[in-house]
Each structure stands twice: as structure tokens, then as C-alpha cells.
Amino acid sequence: MPPTRSHIRQAVDAYLDRHPQERDALDGLLAALDGPADPCSRATLPGHITCSAAIIDRDRRVLHIGHRATGLLLTPGGHIEADDHTLLAAALREVREETGIRSGDLCLTPLLDAPIDVDVHDIDARHHRGEPEHRHFDLRFVFYLAHKTPELVLQDEEVSGAQWRPFDEVSSPTLRAKLLEAGLDGRIEPVNASALIFDDAGRYLLHLRDNYPDIWEPGAFALLGGGREPGDRSLEATLRRELAEEVPGLHLSDLKPFAVEEATGIDGIRVPIQIFAGRWNGDPDALTLNEGILLRWFPREMLHRLPLSPSTADLLHRHADQRTPANGPSSSARPVREEAPGGTELHVVGVHLYVEDGRGRLLLGLRHPDSAYAGNLWHFLAGHCERESAVSCLVREAEEEAGLIIDPADVEFVHAVHLVDSPGARPRIQLVFRARAWSGAPRVLEPDRCVEWRWWQPKDLPAELVAYTRTAIEGILAGRLYSEMGWQ
Template sequence: MPSVEPGSDKSASSPKAGTADNISAAERELYGGRLRYDQSSSSSTAIRRTVEKYLGRHPGEREALAGLLAALDRPVDATARTTLPGQITCSAVIVDRQGRVLHLRHRVTGEFVLMPGVRIAPEDRTLLAAALRATVEEAGIAPNALCLTRQLLGSPIDIGVHDEAAHPPIGEPAHRHYDIRYVFYLADEELPTIARPDEEGSAAQWLPQAEVASPTLRAKLLAARLDGQPEPVNASVLIYDATGRYLLHLRDHKPGVVWASGEFALLGGGRTHDDQSLEGALMRELSEEVPDLRLEDVTPYAVEAATSIDGLSVPVQVFSGRWRGTDRLRLYEGVLLHWFTLDDLDRLRLDAATRDLIHRHAAENPPGIAPDAAPPVWDGSNKAVLNGIGVHLHLEDPEGRVLLGLRHPDSKYAGDTWHYPAGRCEQEPALACLVREVMEETGLVIDPADVELAHVAHVVDAAGVLPLMQLVFKARRWEGVPKVLEPDKCLTWKWWPQHALPERIVPYTRTAIAAISEGRHYSQLGW
């Protein structure tokens, strides 16, 4: 399957495997990133974190959950059956394609009620896993028949509070249940068969959300606008180059903890509540995992089905994007990255669905046919490679201040950073490119006769990126006032004193400004 996984707070520490709190970072793995949802482990500390996040969304319920918070603060196992006067359970709220909620017939009263919760067991990796166990034990619904929702991801929708009567046969007095509820959609259109071995006849009803008896849950369901239609909350990317190779990620070897442990997979990750889109989630994950990777032409390719480490059905949005660089990149998750040809795939520990996906993409995108096919990859050796040519305008006003533009935060290069008016040479002379780029970006008119070459910076921006020869020209005269003509690339133009340049400035731009003032004509950076 495509390698994507819902992620985790990367600022969190990584506890030792095997401890009660070990469901963080790599432990919350599903596919290729790390689990950011509130799928905390079942220790009191982790449950407390989940409850506090929940109260951050619903602060008005703190008083109602005071007893739960007090129980979690006591130096005992809050999940034990003997922990009274309150006990913690987990349950599932299942929504079908018509937006209806599953109700089960109560074994005693015969009324149709929400699915009962189950007490957390030692084998439950997470609270969400306990809720999934409830779907199996209470309704015979396997986790692979369910999927997460975009609105809630893996966060609980509600914490119900209700009183339980005493059970004298087992010596259990009256007590209170705190039920942590998770929402799931049906992965398929067909309603599942409800299997309750101790009952005959119909044991289930699907009721509209407005008829859910719990007032707190009913209000949250309606507010979340849960329509029951599954959609991807995970994203991965097929990274390929002009020669037909694919970049694959070797995952950490943590059997039972990491999905596809020790296998090659696609890079990617899970959407968080802060991500505005799946593509945004993917780009955030890549920036955190492989910060030097700059993809081109990122486009949606396919939606693939996968299965999470808890058995959930996971629809994954697969993107495709080209990378012209090396595979020797800084990697903050997993073991390594490596380019592979199609002939290599059968030799790898690679999920069959991922292998088929790559072959399908390769058949639709054969190498060497793109008119803008990538140049050879530079691997850091001394062999001959193409060098790109960039042009830049060094412009000084009568006070000696230099013109710089603040690049848009979403710019592919140097976002939220100050830089010269600049551009990359196409099929044209460098001076013609300079005149064109300056006019397009600023509206300034310059005559090539008024321009001279002031500095050359030979730059390697990042490991594996092809070198660039950055030509900095100085104009003696110009016409017009700088204007923002490409707001998607530049936010503003400003004249800066050369002794007080902004802190966030492209490094070779700063170098060039200093060199020009000192009369130096050449510099090199990144080699």
C-alpha cells in the first residue's frame, strides 16, 4: 500500500519501547509519517493528555469531568476495574453513508441505545484501539469496515458521563462511567452485519443524528456536519525523476509498532487539524522529514486503500512529484532514502500494492518524453554537470540603499526571505533575461547599455542540488518606481541601508552586497 501514516507531535519525547507511555512518535505509525491525532496510550498520564486536549476544545465541560481528572491524578491505575467511584471506558460512534448513527438493542431493557463502551484492557495500544475493540465485541464489526473522519481525525468527539447501578454478584457498588467516544465512518456503502452471538433477530437500528439521546454527543455530531462520506485523511507521494527512477524510504524496523516495519515505502504523512488541505499536510510532512527535498509538479495521482496498524481502513491520497536531485539527503525519520529503477522493485521488501502503484505510474509517465526533462542529477562528484544560470539586479538609490523584495511565504524558494529582483535564465541571453525579469517583477525599465556585471556567486543551495552560477548586475540608471507585480512571489519591495540589512536574507545575496561594496567580483557558497 502507499506509505502514509497519521503522525505525532514531533516535539514529544520518545519513551522506551514496552512502557505504558510508549505510544508516541514512531509508535503511532501507520504509513509514512507519524500519528498527530489524539490516539494516546492507555496510561493515566496519556489519558490525562487526551482529556486536557478535549477540554481545550470544550472548556465548558471541565466541571462535569472533575471526577475523571481527580481519578487520573491519583497514584493508581485509572483504567483498573477496581478503580472507583469512577471507571473509564471507550466506545465507538459509527456513522453510515446517510449520516445515521448505529444503535444497539440494550440486552436488559430492549431499548436501542448507543454502542456500549468497554473498559480499557492491557492489550489496548491506544484509547482508539479500545474503541475499535468495542466494535468487535459489541457488534461484531471488524476495524477494517471503518475509517476515520476528516472532521475529527482520531480525536474523541465526546466524553459521556453516566451512572452505573450496583452489581452485587461481583461486589461492585454503584459508580460512574466516563466514556471516551470516537467517531468512525463505514468504509463501504453496504451496511455491516451486526453479530451479537447472545441475541436473535434484529439487534441494531440506524437513527438520525438528531435522535441521538445523549445531548452532548448529539450537539457535537450536528456541529461537526458528519455526512458519512469517507475521504482521505492521509497523503503520500510518488517521487520520480526524468530517467524513470523512484525515490523510496526505508522505514524503521519496529515490528508490532511501525506499519511496514523495516520495509521500503513512499514518503508521506497524516493530516492534522492545522492542515488546510491534503497537499498542505504532505508538504508539511516532507519539510519535517526531508527538509532539503524540493518537489516539482506536485499533483494528485490516485486514491488508494490501505490498512492501519489498528486495522482501520485508510483511504490515501497519492500525489506525484519530480525531484531532480540526489538521494543523499538529510533524513529525520526512517533509515534511508534511495533511488530505484523498476527492475529493482522485485528485490526489495516492498508492499505489493505500492509496487503495483509505481509500475502503473511509470507506464503512464514513461521517462524521456517530457519537453522539460530534468538535467542529470549531480551527486557531488567532480564529473561534468550542467550549471544553472541566475540573474540578479543590484540597484542602489542616491542614498546608497539597495533594493530587496520580501518573497512570499509559500514561495518554493526562500519563502519569507529578502532577495534581489532575480530570475532563472531560459533560452535567452543573460542580459535579456535580466531586463525581462525586472520588468515582470517590479515594473522598472532598464536599458542593457546601463548595466554592468558586478559580481558572480557560484552557489550550491543544498546537498544534491545542481550548482548555480548567480550573475549579479548593477544598473546605473532605470525608469519607474518598484511595484509588486507578482504578489504570489513577492510581498513588498524596500530600500535597505547596506549596513543594516534584514536578518532574513538569502545568504548569497548578503554575500554579493558586501562583495560589491568591497570591489570583489567572485564568491562561492555551499561547496
């Protein structure tokens, strides 16, 4: 079934909200939406809708293909087919047919599923097909590559070649202007937000979704949440809006970022999701549920009996593994197996990035004044190991916090600080790794933790620097691999 008029009008309205000055130029498109004929049919005249895709790689380049019929270098696209249930699906199908890039190789950008550009262009008559001169109203969607650039498999009968072009060389003037204006950089960032809700008894609040084929994860238990909308100021605002819409009366006073997960949307496209964790001790039966079947608390040992996606199950088990006794012991929670010999002190493992620019300067971040640790102090890009290797943690934190893409093969260990902050505190092992190469420019992606990234000359480090960070830098510059602090 092709896209409905209401679906198309919603996309066009979202576009015109951003570009109201183009309303007159789109009179023909709006007339087609109000007319009796199918606006997506190539038989509809004097014009009909087509869809195309601007695919951006991590070097801020856009994929162009050579169309044999016109001799032009354009972004992938074409007519909408009967099986394309959405405009986005039509664009994705054209990309797959013309270039071999699958939906799973792509993810949404911060523009979400609204077109970045609508181009109106004339098509010459094709008498051999019985097609008179007409117009295309081309809705152009923009995607990021989810991972590295895939190998292209070009549709030989229609495509003569392919090029990746920087933004300022994009063939379409209107698309070029929109891309430059939007500030898209090819770096994946979450566009959905979900709530991992737990109580003091060690249970998790799960939502049973409707068993409809056209929704995400039909018939499965899932976390509450949804997709970002243009008016949402942040992903936390997205989540709070979704909770108010889905379950009015469910108020979470404290939401904390827990993880970024990657799911597959109904069109097969990758969807990065910011997971927030929040504590709530209420009765779900007292709430009004506007979407889905039911809300229930489930202890950890029952999770394997539920229809859960593997990624959701993994998230819940990871959270349960990380909960401390301060969160409240639970008779129903699965006991954590103690593998350390008696008398062993468990340590917290921190991972830190040591990276230099071409001028020998070090990258440091200024911690948010309200940060639970080191507020208003400069510090390495850093994070705590979850259930992952130290290098995997480093690569993940670099992308999540600053948008830096690091290949694990380009990482080397350079220093460790064995630290205890105060008597009785849990000891910490702070591992520092150097990235010999990376891509991207540092950006503030977690402003609640870091408010600025800056490059510093080693001889001019700021006075307001985390103490063990200074110790580690001094050790690295001196060629030492190990330091101790706080053990006296």
C-alpha cells in the same frame, strides 16, 4: 498493554482544545489521569475510563444496540481490556464483540483519532459483582463504514437488538449535538497524504521504515508522508508538514494529486490516502532523515526486489506507465511494450457523468480559473481513464470529485465525442455515461479543479460551457450516440 496515561491525556487534550467549555465537567477524568491508580481499570474508583464508537453509514445514520443489562439503546462500547494498546483499539474491539463489525469494515473520519464526545455518567451499584456506585468517563470515537453496511452478528448474551438511527434521533444528547455540529456525512475522504517522488532518470525515492511492530508497514520501503492533523488546512499542507518533519531540506515545488489509495492501519482500520506526485532531482544522502533508516533512489526494474506493500508497488508501476516522453527518457526505466499496429494513433480516453435530478436538470461543475483545462468554464464531472475500465473510472471520479456514490449496475452509455482539439494534438475519445441512480449530494471535494456544482435546465445551459460538453448534451437530448469535432 493498556493505553498509557500520555496517550489518554493526548486524546483528552485534543478534545478539550475543541471544547474548552467542558473542562470543569471533566474534572473527575483529569483527576483520574493524575491519580496513582490505572485510569482504565474498572477497579479504579470513584470513576474510570470506557470507550465507545459512533458508526456512521452513508445515509448519515448511527448504529445503536440494545444493552440487555440496562435496557437502553446505546452506541457500542465498554470497558478497556489489558490487550487494548490504544483507546481506539478498545472502541474497535467492543464494536467487533458486540456487533460483528470488523476493523476492516471501518475507516477514520475527518475528526481523525480524537474523541468526538466525552460523556460522564453515573453507574448504579452492582452488589452481585461487588461494584459500588461509580462513574464512567466514556470517550466516544466516530467511524465511517468503509463500504456497504455489513451483516451484523450481535453478541446475544449482552445485546438485544440493533437500530440505525438518523443524527437527530441519536440517543445521547451530547453525542447528537456533536454529530450535528461536526457536519459528518458518512462519505469517505482521505485523512493521510503521501508523496510519490520521481526524478528525470525515471527513478523513485523510497523511504525504509523502522522495523518496529507498532508502526505502519515496519521494515518496508514506503512513500514519505503521514496523517492529517487538526491544524492542517488541506491534505497538501499535511504532506508538506510531514516532509518538513521527516526530511527537512526536501522541497518539492510542484505537487499534483495522483491517486487516492486505501491502506490498512495498525489497528486494522481502513485508511484512505491522497497520493501526490512530485519531481525532485536531488541527492538523498545530502538530506537529514529524522524518521526511518534511509532514503534511496530506485529504478523501476528494481522494485520487485524490495520489501514493498502490494499497493505501493502498484502505485509506482501505474505512475511509470503514465509518464510521457516530456518527463525525460530513462535508460533504466522499463520500456513500454508497443502493442498497437504500425501507424495507429493512440487516443486519450475521457469519461464523463451525465446525471439528472428529479426536475430534469443536469449537473455541471465550474472549472477553477487556474485549471490547466477549461478554466472558468462549466463542464461534466469528468476524468481520464487510468489502468481501469471506463465505468470504474466514472464511479471513482464521481466519489473523489463530488462525493456521489454510484453502483456500476446503474450506469449506461449515452454518447461519445471523437475529438481533436487542434492539428497535431493527440485525439481524444470522450465517453459519456448516464447514472440512473446514485446517492449523496454533490460537494466540492477537489477545489483546485472545480469550484462549484450546479444543476442546469437543458434549455438554459450556461454560455461558458466546454464546447464538446454542449455537443454531447445536444446529442443525448436528440437520441444520438456519436459526434465528431475538430476533424475537418
